[in-house]
Amino acid sequence: MKVEVNGVEYSFALNSFAPTYTYEVIMGEPFSGATTRNIHVMMFATLLANNPDEWKMTLAQFTEWLYAHPAEEQTMASAISDEFIRRAELSLKKKE
Secondary structure, three states: OEEEEOOEEEEOOOOOOHHHHHHHHHHOOOOOOOOHHHHHHHHHHHHHHHOOOOOOOOHHHHHHHHHHOHHHHHHHHHHHHHHHHHHHHHHHHHHO
């Protein structure tokens, strides 16, 4: 999907491990989704991983932007949730 931040359209895709790896480098721990901070950093990591040459915001600037754009925050949070639910369901199917 595409996300517009400050008038610029960015790719926001969780269809590879790049966002997760980027999250782990930033946070120093695996993604759990247990806190708002975790989710916001995953959003940031996803944008950075998908747009390495274009993304110029710092994490602090991004969190300020998120606070001012709750609809976009919800859209990205839902995309993250949907992807991790999908991954969990695939993992369960493999165990059956």
